[in-house]
Amino acid sequence: MSLLRHLFSPRSVAIIGASSDPRKIGGRPIRFMKAYGYAGRILPINANAAEIQGLPAYARVEDVVGEVDQALIVVPAAAAEDALRGCVAKGVKVVQVLSSGFGEAGDEGRILQDRLVRIAREAGMRMTGPNALGVVSPGERYFGTFSTALEGMCPEPGGVAMVTQSGAFGSCAYVMAMRRGLGLSRVIATGNEADVDVSELIGLLADDAQTRVICAAVEACKDGERLRAALRKAAARNKPVIVMKVGTTEVGAAAAATHTGSLAGNDAVYDAVFRECGAYRARSIEEMIDVAYACSLGGMPGNDRVGIVTVSGGIGILMADAASEAGLALPAPSASALHAMREVLPFVTGANPLDVTAQIAVNRAAITAIGQTMVDDADYGALLIYLANNALAPPVFETTKQAVLALRHARPDVLLVTVMPAEDGVRMALEEAGVLVFEDPSRAVRSVAAAAELRRLQQDASEAVPAARPGAALPAGEFDEAGAKALLAQAGVPVLDERVVHTAEDAAAHAERLGGAVVLKIVSPEILHKTEVGGVALGLQGGQAVRQGFETILQRVRTAAPQARIDGVLVAPMAGPGVETIVGVHVDPVFGAVMMFGLGGIFVELFRDVAFASAPLSPARARRLIRATRGSALLDGWRGAAPVDVQALVDVLCRLSAFAATHAHELASIEINPLLVRESGCVALDAVITMRNPSERAPV
Amino acid sequence: MSLLRHLFSPRSVAIIGASSDPRKIGGRPIRFMKAYGYAGRILPINANAAEIQGLPAYARVEDVVGEVDQALIVVPAAAAEDALRGCVAKGVKVVQVLSSGFGEAGDEGRILQDRLVRIAREAGMRMTGPNALGVVSPGERYFGTFSTALEGMCPEPGGVAMVTQSGAFGSCAYVMAMRRGLGLSRVIATGNEADVDVSELIGLLADDAQTRVICAAVEACKDGERLRAALRKAAARNKPVIVMKVGTTEVGAAAAATHTGSLAGNDAVYDAVFRECGAYRARSIEEMIDVAYACSLGGMPGNDRVGIVTVSGGIGILMADAASEAGLALPAPSASALHAMREVLPFVTGANPLDVTAQIAVNRAAITAIGQTMVDDADYGALLIYLANNALAPPVFETTKQAVLALRHARPDVLLVTVMPAEDGVRMALEEAGVLVFEDPSRAVRSVAAAAELRRLQQDASEAVPAARPGAALPAGEFDEAGAKALLAQAGVPVLDERVVHTAEDAAAHAERLGGAVVLKIVSPEILHKTEVGGVALGLQGGQAVRQGFETILQRVRTAAPQARIDGVLVAPMAGPGVETIVGVHVDPVFGAVMMFGLGGIFVELFRDVAFASAPLSPARARRLIRATRGSALLDGWRGAAPVDVQALVDVLCRLSAFAATHAHELASIEINPLLVRESGCVALDAVITMRNPSERAPV
Missing domain, CATH: 3.30.470.20 (ATP-grasp fold, B domain)
Structure with a gap:
């Protein structure tokens, strides 16, 4: 909890390497905090100035009187160690090393970086970076960053946290979120992650009262179990996590010998981990922001059933197609509900999508009753309403807006989505009440589907999974087929009653014991694909056939793979159909x-x-x-x-x-x-x- | 050509049912044209007013002195016929029937509608609608529509035509296009398509000098050959057509008896027709607009190879992933090109994506040389440049903007795409020079991929296809397997040397003639899936086996399908592997x-x-x-x-x-x-x- 507080809402922050020039890296954080109204103590540290941007400056962080919750280190890499030691001496709680020139810059930088971590760990002090971009907490007006993404655009406070490793990726997502009107709780880019990493932050933010939704970009996770635990914790708190995985890596050559290895690319494994720990994987930044928007404003729908109300048949069908493609169900309201709706608006047609046609203009307020009848009747987790272009003309739209707000008020448990281009004021009024506004019909549907999927994934993630148990060490060395099967049998995997033999006679004897037809297979640790060297014979029945099969196999394999070590021939019963x-x-x-x-x-x-x-x-x-x-x-x-x-x-x-x-x-x-x-x-x-x-x- | 001119750029337009109330359906077209500066003659027709919205009104269209290129009919359905006859009498070239209450409203409306078409056709006069939403030609400031989508938002002229049947769908797409800043050449919603339909318009617009790209929404095409011809014509003129198909229909029960029938949903057939005629099918309105934006401003890239330049490794990888997923190739520039680029900017890393890092700030103008070296070396059809957030600060971005414009000037044949959030002025300056601006990196890549696919589809569509040839009528009635195969053989499809027999002896005799193993199959027009009734026996060798197989099959089929008519048993050679x-x-x-x-x-x-x-x-x-x-x-x-x-x-x-x-x-x-x-x-x-x-x- 203290890391959460000291990192995102420090009461005091020292800028080590503070600059009088508000455009420089050491000057920007001070400028942002002054301009956007940070209420804590801003403590410029600079040995050569008594005052920085109108604030009293200190030569060393140790000179500050009173507690220093956080320090930003922006001095060159070579001077960072001294600065960090100063922070230790002062008892600073969290240090953000924003300077670059460390692990990302080669071996020398890596050594410097390791030294910083050691110093911080020994002192029990936490550290982000190095090479971090810093932190923004719009709610607290805290701006511990030099990011130019903040230039001229003060972020809106809200419920979405954005956690990335790369500052550039984070800035891109951050600016797109701001332009989308998404309110943010915390933004952080962790850089080289020598100490604090994205996983730990996800876990912390799961406990952050200001954060309702977590967006995270994972680049190179070093501790899989920590990521899993953090995602599961967020799921258990019902906080949606929308995650992007950037940078797929090639599979090692060794692993590629089997299908499992070649298919288990890094990416497929991340994919599985995200899903089973209850996180939704977005494939584009826009999608990540759309889903965060839906979840933070409206929440996750309680089920996969959606209702669609439309003023245009064509757009209704477009949305219905998108919904079924996205795996949402579109059950129709009952006949009695349809009857009730026709009492209100005689001209409605269809069922789901329900087409209220442009004639809704004669009674715009009816949207409330129509929507409520639909969700009451068919238990939709989400209701999407396509409303054409009226929301561009706020006076014309006023009645509709009130009707939608009344519907939201009546059924706050249902994710309510309006689909239309909207004038900003109209949009914001709806969003403030928790009603989503999407311009593109298909994107609206996909975002609802993602929010519904998040709920499913979180439910699944809440199921208990067994823990790994300790066990005796496996035998060393390589396994041939027989050895592999013996190990599997030990693991509880059924195998056939089969035996490795070295002579044709032994083969015939085991075949006789088994009864019925048998299969023979060459046993060699150096032959992975037996069929390709003629090392398999199927369906041999009777002593003579088995003996002959034994000789044939050996002969074929010796021709096809003369160098391979041969450990015998496996005799097994035919497995039968399946x-x-x-x-x-x-x-x-x-x-x-x-x-x-x-x-x-x-x-x-x-x-x-x-x-x-x-x-x-x-x-x-x-x-x-x-x-x-x-x-x-x-x-x-x-x-x-x-x-x-x-x-x-x-x-x-x-x-x-x-x-x-x-x-x-x-x-x-x-x-x-x-x-x-x-x-x-x-x-x-x-x-x-x-x-x-x-x-x-x-x-x- | 004359329909194109009279429909989209009439020199005079009569509004039959003109209203003095500029908010009413009969008043809006006049208001729009006056407000937005239509230069032709506006001719209000209203028997009860001498003046309408400040313009002299006429009692009847026949009273107008001079030519009337186009008339809008906005009177109630019952009065439409009289109005249309007036247009015929006056010699109006094109009539848009905007009134509703025709084919869409039931049988009576359908009769009225049929009468209108007959009148128009007899007079050689062309007609859109009824139930149409009208036409907008922003370049000519012509607004033959009552669409509220025009309220307060005069469309930008440009090269994109938008053709839909449904007015509501068209309005939705139109407003989204306007808000995206897309310049439009023609917008039309054809309504019930009693005469002019979407297909004909696509063909017309393929010849329209103002239109560079055609967006079309197809709902219910009635004439497949006309649609095909129109799409092929546009492809031959290198005009990209981006099409949406709204409304998938269920397949008829009859057709579902075979795989072909059940899989050949209406949708799959449309999909095939669009592709083979060179059109790109968009799945959302946003996608349609993105692709139209890319093609109309930048054009279709000459090949599938893309280069990526980025200031952020993470975004570069995101774009590269999206590109390979979309089927684009990402070849690396040669070692010598990389060497040349490092001479300009020593810190560039990677190859494609080429990461110029945030250090590009030391020499922003170098983007021109870097980009040109890349495209000259690796022959990229498109170059995407991710530029972070500087374009939100126009003074900071100025050098970069000039560098990008210089690159565009140097290689106008390459589709040049900047990826960044941009201040509107910056964006428009780039767009004016044909440089695309996308905010979301993935969406930028997908749009480039679509534009590249359009080029491929157009190339494929240009290949000659054989014409259907006449032939003798087929025999009437149903075909059993033997009959079907005889017909196939006639069509030139190889079949086995097989024979229908009625006795076990004849079966054995034909088997002997064939030599080798044979297959027996029941012949019955009432049994579609023979295996399921035991009507097939495989691999029978020798007279005895064949005779016995014959009897077994008959027995099994008589048990499983006692009612089925049996026409014999087919004896055929085993087909062998394949x-x-x-x-x-x-x-x-x-x-x-x-x-x-x-x-x-x-x-x-x-x-x-x-x-x-x-x-x-x-x-x-x-x-x-x-x-x-x-x-x-x-x-x-x-x-x-x-x-x-x-x-x-x-x-x-x-x-x-x-x-x-x-x-x-x-x-x-x-x-x-x-x-x-x-x-x-x-x-x-x-x-x-x-x-x-x-x-x-x-x-x-």
């Missing part, structure tokens, strides 16, 4: 063990129809992971086939995810391909497990 | 024969991975149709399989499309499922052909 799926584990350097699920073959390879989720999984999350793929429809019985055992698949996902979480510091990846899901139960038919190099086996 | 595809024909009531292509099975059923194109196809279009599906990757040899004969598939698509176009007035649909594409050649394994009812066999 749906082939791929289940993978990818151990991400930041987020730890992550599960992948997809249907086999072209689903994964051509359509990239896979989904990711963090390990360990609860059964509900495992189900959600499965259903996030389109191909999962095949599990339910496709074209007359019998449905397969989804519950068994859920069990396997949960068990494997627990195993993966336990061994995340040893594993690099697991891929079961295929995991055959049968009418009853499922079974791993092939698996590849890759371990980290021992040198990399740090705790995740 | 890729299963679905090829369909859907005869659309508006657009005629349309081809569908997709890969078999789950590709179509689960992923809806299908594409449509109008018949007949050229080989180039057939190839494009195939490649529009993701599944087409399987044709090239998936996971080590041999590639199959795509050329044979192209041939089949072309031949079937020619057949479909010839018989569009007889056919309802054709579906070949599967068409097996083999390493050499392809073959139809099963087909369903449905014919129209004879009563519906009107020419398409």
Whole structure:
């Protein structure tokens, strides 16, 4: 709590490197605070001036009498350490190092930066930056920043916090938010994040009374668990988090050996983490601001059902198309509700969209009754009203405005959205009452859909998830197929009763014991794709066929891969019918063990129809992971086939995810391909497990 | 040409039903024209006034001395016929019937409307509406409309025409365009389209010197060929057409019996027609306006390659992500170009995006050299420059603005886009020089991508397509599988050497003649899905197996479908390996024969991975149709399989499309499922052909 207060609403701030020139970096924060009415103490620190911009200046921060909540360090990098030591000596609570020339500038800067963190940590003092852009708290008129984005545009106070690492990205988003008329609670750009990072701030702002919605841009998260915890905390407080992830990275070559590795790009993992921790991922700054606008002014709708009232059939259909594309439901009001509405306005047509036509002009006040009847009847979480162009003529629009405000007053629990171009005064009056105003119909619908999705994501995020449990260390070295399956069996994943043999006779003997047809597969840690070297024979029945198959396989593999070490041949029963799926584990350097699920073959390879989720999984999350793929429809019985055992698949996902979480510091990846899901139960038919190099086996 | 002139720039206009009250429908057009400076003759027609809004009024249009180019009819529906006859008597060139109460109001209105069209057509007079909203030509200050959207906001003249059917939709788009600062050439809402329709107007505006870009909203096209011709004409003139389709309709139950029918929703067909005729389909009004803005000010980029220059790494990456998602290429400049740029600005990093960092402030004029080096080196069709927030402070931005203008001057062939919030004066100065200004980085990129796509679509649309040829009538009645295949063979589609037999002996005899394994299939016009009734047996080898298979099939079918008429059993050779595809024909009531292509099975059923194109196809279009599906990757040899004969598939698509176009007035649909594409050649394994009812066999 004290970091929150000292960072965003300090009662006193020292500017170390203060300048008399209000255009310079050391002069701007002072100018902004004076011009925009900061009520705390502004303490310029400058050894060569007695007065700075009309304020008494101090040679050193230690010379200040009284407490210093926050210091801004704007001196050159080389002088920052001294300045920081001064802050320690003075007992400053939070320091913002706005100077650049540190970690972002190369090795020397990195050493300087590490020294700053050590000094601050030893003193129990918190620090943002270095290379930070600073903080703005419009409500407190606090401007601890030199950002030129504030030039001539004092931000409106409001409920949206904006947290970014990059100052440039933050400034871009900040200015777009201001121009959109969005009220801001806190704006901060954390720079190099040597101490305070975006994750910690999200967690802090979840407790900030002034902040209702958090917008965050994540660039390079270093601590996945901290980000997860912060997002979950915000979700638990019902504070929407709208997040952007900038900068996708290439996957390492090592990981690319399996589907799981090549598909689990950094981006897909972030995507999964955001969703499961209840945050909405925006794909553009405009979208982030739209969704923040909707959530901060109107709130998240209570359900996915939307009603549409329109004065134009064409725009109504446009909105309905956009709504169903965005996954919103458009249930019609009941016949009796429609009857009641026709009593008020005989000319209404349609149902949802309900077209009140331009004839609404004969009784504009009826919007209240129409809207209320609709939401009372059909329990819409949001109601969108398209009102053409009247809001550009405020006198003409006055009755409509009052009618909309009355509707908002009657049903404040429903997200109420007007769609129209509006004169600024009209717009602001509606917004003040919590009514949204969008000009573009499709954008209005998409923003409502995002707000509804946020509510769903927050609900899902509130479900309990199992914690990773400790376990005994895995054996070192590489695993061949048999070894991988033994490990899976240990993790609770069903495998076939199969055996590695070294002679044709042993192969025939095991086949006889199994009964029925068998499959033979080459066992070699150096051959990942067995089929391609002729290392697989299917459906062999009887001793003679098995013996012959054994010899054929060895011969083909020796020809195709003469250098490969061969550890034997696997004899297994034929698996029978079922749906082939791929289940993978990818151990991400930041987020730890992550599960992948997809249907086999072209689903994964051509359509990239896979989904990711963090390990360990609860059964509900495992189900959600499965259903996030389109191909999962095949599990339910496709074209007359019998449905397969989804519950068994859920069990396997949960068990494997627990195993993966336990061994995340040893594993690099697991891929079961295929995991055959049968009418009853499922079974791993092939698996590849890759371990980290021992040198990399740090705790995740 | 004369309709274009008389409709959009009449030298004289009569308002029949003119009102002295400038707020009334009959008064508004006169007020607008007077207020905004129309230079032609305004002729109020009103039997009860000698003067209207300060202008001499006439009792009847026939009383006017001199030519009347255009008349607006705003009298009630019942009086419209008399008014129209007056226009005929006077020799008015074009009449806009703005009154409502016609086709949109029920049967009586429809009769009135039909009478108006007859009168106009007999007189050779053209007519818009009824129930139209009128015309605006900002360049000529002509305002033949009563739209309240003009209240207090005189539109800027410019190069964008906006053509809609619905007045409400048009007003919404018009006001959004005005607020976006988009200059307009013509705005028209055609209403009920009893005579002039959106298609005709697109064709006219393709020849309009004032119009550089056409925005159109299509609701219910009645004449597909006219729309196609108009779009192709605009594409041939290199006039971008950005179109919205509002109102998707449900597919008829009859058509839903096949995949082709159920997937060929009205919407998918419109989509195909727009694309192949060179038009870009926008999904929101905002998008339509963005793309029109880009094309009208900057033009269509010459290729899909974009360069990005940025002052912020984060925004650069955001734009690069958006660009690759939108299908744009981001090639890097050469090492020597990078070297040259570092000579100018030593601190630039990256390549594309090229990050000039905030240090560009030391030499803002360098943007010209940097930009020119990039486009000269890497042949970018478009260059996007992110410039942070300086354009909000015009004096600070002046040098940058001049540098950007110099770059535009040096390379006017490259689409130059600045990305930044900008003060209005700055924005307008840039726009006047043809430099685009976007605030949101992602939206800037998407708009450039759309403009680039328009160029590609226009190029593709310019390719010659074969014309439909006449042919002999098809046999009447229903087709069983054998009949359908016989018809396909006639169309030039390869089928297997198969025969319908009625006894087990004949089955065995034909199997022997074929040699190798055969397949047996039940033949019944009443069974569409043979497998589901056990009506198929595969891989039968030898006389005994074939005889037994024959009996088994009959027995199973008689059990599963005891009522079905059975016409025999088909004996065919096994088709061998290949890729299963679905090829369909859907005869659309508006657009005629349309081809569908997709890969078999789950590709179509689960992923809806299908594409449509109008018949007949050229080989180039057939190839494009195939490649529009993701599944087409399987044709090239998936996971080590041999590639199959795509050329044979192209041939089949072309031949079937020619057949479909010839018989569009007889056919309802054709579906070949599967068409097996083999390493050499392809073959139809099963087909369903449905014919129209004879009563519906009107020419398409």
